[in-house]
Amino acid sequence: MKKVKFFGIIMLLVFFLGGCNSANEQKMATNEHEARVDALLAKMTLKEKLGQLMQYTGAGEVTGPVEGTYSRLDKIKAGEAGSMLNVNGASYTRKLQQIAVEETRLGIPLIFGYDVIHGYKTIFPVPLGEAASWNLESIEKAARIAAEEAASAGQHWTFAPMVDIARDARWGRVMEGAGEDTYYGSLVAAARVRGFQGKDLSANNTIVACAKHFAAYGAAQAGRDYYTTEVSERTFREIYLPPFKAAVDAGVLTFMSAFNDLNGIPTSGNAFLTKQVLINEWNFQGFVVSDWGAVQQMINHRYVKDLKQATEVSFNAGVHMDMENNAYFTHLEELINDGKVSLSQVDEAVRRILLVKAKLGLFEDPYKYCDTTHEKNTLLKAEFLEFARQSARESFVLLKNQKNTLPLSENIKSVALIGPLANSKVDMMGTWSARGDAKDVITLKEELEKRADLKVNFVKGSNINDEKNNEFEQALAAAKKSDVVIFAVGEEAMMSGEALSRMDIRIPEVQRKLMEYVLKSGKPTVLVLFNGRPLSLVWENQNLDAILDVWLPGTMAGPAIADVLFGAYNPSGKLPMSFPYDVGQCPIFYNHKNSGRPATQERYTSKYIDGPNEALFPFAFGLSYTTFEYANLKLDKTTIGMNDSLHISVDVKNTGSRAGEEVVHLFVNDSFASITPAVKQLRGFEKIKLEAGETKNVLFSIHPKDLAFVGFDLNWITEPGEFEVEVKDLKAIFVVK
Numbered sequence: 001m002k003k004v005k006f007f008g009i010i011m012l013l014v015f016f017l018g019g020c021n022s023a024n025e026q027k028m029a030t031n032e033h034e035a036r037v038d039a040l041l042a043k044m045t046l047k048e049k050l051g052q053l054m055q056y057t058g059a060g061e062v063t064g065p066v067e068g069t070y071s072r073l074d075k076i077k078a079g080e081a082g083s084m085l086n087v088n089g090a091s092y093t094r095k096l097q098q099i100a101v102e103e104t105r106l107g108i109p110l111i112f113g114y115d116v117i118h119g120y121k122t123i124f125p126v127p128l129g130e131a132a133s134w135n136l137e138s139i140e141k142a143a144r145i146a147a148e149e150a151a152s153a154g155q156h157w158t159f160a161p162m163v164d165i166a167r168d169a170r171w172g173r174v175m176e177g178a179g180e181d182t183y184y185g186s187l188v189a190a191a192r193v194r195g196f197q198g199k200d201l202s203a204n205n206t207i208v209a210c211a212k213h214f215a216a217y218g219a220a221q222a223g224r225d226y227y228t229t230e231v232s233e234r235t236f237r238e239i240y241l242p243p244f245k246a247a248v249d250a251g252v253l254t255f256m257s258a259f260n261d262l263n264g265i266p267t268s269g270n271a272f273l274t275k276q277v278l279i280n281e282w283n284f285q286g287f288v289v290s291d292w293g294a295v296q297q298m299i300n301h302r303y304v305k306d307l308k309q310a311t312e313v314s315f316n317a318g319v320h321m322d323m324e325n326n327a328y329f330t331h332l333e334e335l336i337n338d339g340k341v342s343l344s345q346v347d348e349a350v351r352r353i354l355l356v357k358a359k360l361g362l363f364e365d366p367y368k369y370c371d372t373t374h375e376k377n378t379l380l381k382a383e384f385l386e387f388a389r390q391s392a393r394e395s396f397v398l399l400k401n402q403k404n405t406l407p408l409s410e411n412i413k414s415v416a417l418i419g420p421l422a423n424s425k426v427d428m429m430g431t432w433s434a435r436g437d438a439k440d441v442i443t444l445k446e447e448l449e450k451r452a453d454l455k456v457n458f459v460k461g462s463n464i465n466d467e468k469n470n471e472f473e474q475a476l477a478a479a480k481k482s483d484v485v486i487f488a489v490g491e492e493a494m495m496s497g498e499a500l501s502r503m504d505i506r507i508p509e510v511q512r513k514l515m516e517y518v519l520k521s522g523k524p525t526v527l528v529l530f531n532g533r534p535l536s537l538v539w540e541n542q543n544l545d546a547i548l549d550v551w552l553p554g555t556m557a558g559p560a561i562a563d564v565l566f567g568a569y570n571p572s573g574k575l576p577m578s579f580p581y582d583v584g585q586c587p588i589f590y591n592h593k594n595s596g597r598p599a600t601q602e603r604y605t606s607k608y609i610d611g612p613n614e615a616l617f618p619f620a621f622g623l624s625y626t627t628f629e630y631a632n633l634k635l636d637k638t639t640i641g642m643n644d645s646l647h648i649s650v651d652v653k654n655t656g657s658r659a660g661e662e663v664v665h666l667f668v669n670d671s672f673a674s675i676t677p678a679v680k681q682l683r684g685f686e687k688i689k690l691e692a693g694e695t696k697n698v699l700f701s702i703h704p705k706d707l708a709f710v711g712f713d714l715n716w717i718t719e720p721g722e723f724e725v726e727v728k729d730l731k732a733i734f735v736v737k
């Protein structure tokens, strides 16, 4: 016993000293970086300083207006560029870096930024799909791999994660985030930051992350991209800000401002956001980059009269780097002379940017990310592809499985594979697919055709969204001679992402008609649904036997889908966003309020006259090939004080005949409060694996601070009172004193 105690003390000391050591090392590194940056700043001319604030695009993914030539060699040579985006590859980035380092007076290295959103070369499912896995470890690992590939190809910085809460399926960019829930979105935000930045930013396989778009960009009115947002500060702080705060707590080093105006003030010139909240309240130490052209767009917002005023407003609000606005270099000197901007502010912005470069280790070795051999050996490693397959299949959500149509039985000898997405490589990657190459993608058709024991009768059937080249008859004939029909339909890549909002969120009509026609065969039907957003699936739910939502699954689409169709993997995904019956319900989210007249059969209650209030497939919904039974929801206390914790336990049993994974969600609801509460709030989850017949006990703990909300005075508060815990359909009450 004594020995054990002694050993324990030694371990504690080792742990403590180890912890101190690494904290000391970090402190020393920070001091070193600061000293280096201060020394450099002392040598810089104003023009050189302003140059550091500028980011220009190369010829890659151009998503806004560009002035001048793409190569920007002139700007780099003149020391007028601190950063480039959209330039790729170890060899080309080395060439540009060489100019910055060897041909400018002070040799300050560039920082290269790029949209590495869901993979660099090995493409993972779109982020909304990844979020459906509810596997934070796997989400972090996908970001880790993306960083490793991107870093090997010269990148230092990704414009990810997008942590915007999104409650409106019309908004095209819902596909880039983690969905509608703030609690879950915050955990995913932190996981992605950890994945990209790793433990040591100066290593050659980690890159700087960027929390975007600051803020409330996802609340765009009517789901229309770039559009106005009006959100009360209370709701803003409770719903939209926490994922950004979680990113800061996880150590994110950059932020990106947004395109939208928020309550009348464009977010790229909004001192409340960047100065007050981010820098003063959260003590953020990194830097803020504007979104593309978002400084100059304040003119279109009619918030400023010209680019000079836009520069003044943006820079004074705390946006440190100018992405493709051509504003800061052009106007800051004049604004300093006019006394509108101070030199010390310029120094502060430059200092923040140089510190990030120092943390990346760029001053020690500006070429450490530009090694072509390392790049070649890193991209598309077999283990990365294997992980992309795993992460894709874990993202799939089984929405319907009537008569156990899935998994396909061994007796199935032939399939009719029908639909424009069965063999479309480029669409598997979704938008923001970085350097993902369509030729590396394996489609469902290619994968199924590898199976010697299966006859694949493939017919494309229709285009994505027009009536040209319809092949309805051929599709029906294929169905008639097959055991089962698999429809591979839905949204193509270019139907979700930036500037891709939709007002109709159904599967495009021509594809629906194709399915309807083929139903005449009377064969069992499986819908493999491709999508970057929640869709309205009323017809599909009524008419098809099984629906498997596979999002836009990435490079390993085909193998991952086949794994699930044939049962090598039992689907475990759960929706991170509600799928409405109809677009008319948008925005729709599970944690809505109750209203004064909650819906009943009575006439004067809060409901639609032509459809339900609820989602067709709600948040957290997803089936499995097995079944789970929940029992014995127990709380260790029925009353807790403000400093106590409540322990909750529940038994989950796999009652089916095959192993499966289940995501156990814990919801809490507040019976009443000084701010009307949501009907329920997610406050915990755990993903568990259960063998057939196995039971596991799942434990959660809740502290009163987990029950806090933003009060009328804008402070987080936990009010005493009665709460209800909800796990599946089990409920229990407790009281906070």
Ligand code: NOJ
Pocket (backbone or CB within 6 Å): 061, 063, 085, 115, 159, 212, 291, 292, 498
């Ligand atoms: C505009 C997008 O809003 C942003 O998310 C992206 O990072 C930049 N363009 C750079 O491509």
